[in-house]
Amino acid sequence: MSGKEEAIVIDGTGHIAGRLASVVAKRLLKGDRVVVVNAEKIVITGKPKRVVEKYLKRWVEWKTYYNPELRGPKYPKTPDRLFKRMVRGMLPMEKTIGRDSLKRLTVYVGLPDEYRNAKLVKVEEALFKNELVPYITLGELYKSLTNREVVSNA
Numbered sequence: 001m002s003g004k005e006e007a008i009v010i011d012g013t014g015h016i017a018g019r020l021a022s023v024v025a026k027r028l029l030k031g032d033r034v035v036v037v038n039a040e041k042i043v044i045t046g047k048p049k050r051v052v053e054k055y056l057k058r059w060v061e062w063k064t065y066y067n068p069e070l071r072g073p074k075y076p077k078t079p080d081r082l083f084k085r086m087v088r089g090m091l092p093m094e095k096t097i098g099r100d101s102l103k104r105l106t107v108y109v110g111l112p113d114e115y116r117n118a119k120l121v122k123v124e125e126a127l128f129k130n131e132l133v134p135y136i137t138l139g140e141l142y143k144s145l146t147n148r149e150v151v152s153n154a
Contacts, residue, residue, distance in 0.1 A: 007033040007106075011120035013041040017086055017138065019126035025090035028101035036107045037115055040079040040139030043128045048136040052144050059145070077145060079138035080107040109139075 008027060012020065020042060024034050044051050058075045076082050084107045091098035108115075128135065136144075 007035045007118075009035045009037060009115050009118045009120055011122060012036050012038045012083070014128050015042055015123060015126045016128050017042050017044050017083065020123060021083065021086040022090055023123050023126055024087050024105065025101075028087070028091065028104055029097065031104075033104045034106070035115065036083065036105070037111045037120070038109075039083050039107050040109050040137060040142070042079070042083055042138045043135045044138065044141065045128070045133050045135045047134045048140070048144075051136050052141060055141060056145055077142060078109065079142050080109050082138055082142075083107050 010020070010024070020036075024036065027034055055075070059077070076085050084102075084105060087105060088102055091101050093099060093102075
């Protein structure tokens, strides 16, 4: 495997997070190298307030009084790491094939210079099509969570 020309570059703009993660997980298990760009534009369906509360609860509740770092699981906060965590949940991590597959995944916020001229792939079965369904992007989720943390810590 020698680099970027073999990678499948997926543009995350307008894709539903769970559906895209399942497609990416299947391709990783087949042995493909996958790069996901524009992770902040991946969509989570549901009422935005409810989604933010769900993720905020995950980060706030997982603490002990004596040692806050002792207890887990630790949930990522940035859009790229959050999507990678979703894909990790769909891979068999107790086996070496799952760990090796996850190493072939790279997720970026925005579009890096090295992939500007690459052919960006859209996954048809994962595209968000119904505009009547409420949704929030991973970038908006990240911004609202970091704003709430600042308010709750003050």
